[in-house]
């Protein structure tokens with residue numbers, strides 16, 4: 001198995017055919033042809049060659065994993081006739097970022113309209129590592145469900161606590177763990193090892209098995225706030241802040257990163273920073289990533305055909321209608 005996945009198949013003919021077809025006919029016909037050819041390639045675990053356009057990678061990956069239906073939905077998606085909803089569709093990915101930004105403005109930022117300083121003292125960009133799971137919808141859903149229960153506990157009777165964000169799934173390949181040297185990110189390697197050590201009850205993952213890192217990114221307000229809790233039913237409350245609830249769950253192998261907004265030199269970049277944070281959870285990764293920072297996939301190995309296609313398909317299944325399955329939204333204002 002391991003040696004198969006190392007081998008590289010030459011797709012030159014597929015892409016030559018694809019580009020000729022594209023010139024000669026409509027995009028759809030070219031895609032169908034490429035799908036057929038990709039499906040006929042015997043080694044479907046082949047590694048992608050560099051320098052291939054993302055749309056082609058996605059189409060070929062889905063074809064190799066037997067999900068042609070989703071490939072066609074993505075190719076046809078124009079966000080009018082029907083939204084494919086895949087994070088691997090550029091239009092849908094942009095749409096998801098935009099709608100998260102809209103929710104953030106409506107539910108979180110409105111209170112800072114005349115109080116820019118409040119953005120720095122109260123608004124937090126928070127990320128949490130939930131778990132490592134198999135590339136199986138049921139396992140991923142279970143991890144997300146557990147994380148939601150923690151958010152619900154944090155939001156319970158704390159109307160000042162608000163969060164807008166999304167769950168993100170990321171492929172991890174233990175074969176390449178050595179790449180996580182101090183040159184990249186030692187923190188990530190330690191975190192992944194800690195996560196794995198915290199999941200001893202599970203079957204061990206095979207050396208050639210890719211697993212999924214379930215985590216989330218959200219903007220939050222009222223994280224440290226305990227006002228309104230001081231007296232409850234005539235008694236002093238012992239409940240702490242929403243942060244203390246999160247902290248209780250996210251410790252040891254589950255990590256929590258809390259960052260204030262960085263103070264920019266010009267205030268116009270605050271909006272830019274917030275909109276960038278709102279695009280964080282929607283990455284169309286096709287390479288492995290060794291750091292927690294941003295979307296820097298430039299150094300990572302390419303994910304093999306079949307695994308990537310399966311991942312794109314599972315991602316869409318978890319998202320469900322309108323990607324509600326990935327959405328994080330607590331304390332929203334009624335529309």
Ligand SMILES: [Zn+2]
Nearest residue numbers: 077084089092
């Ligand atoms: Zn789409």
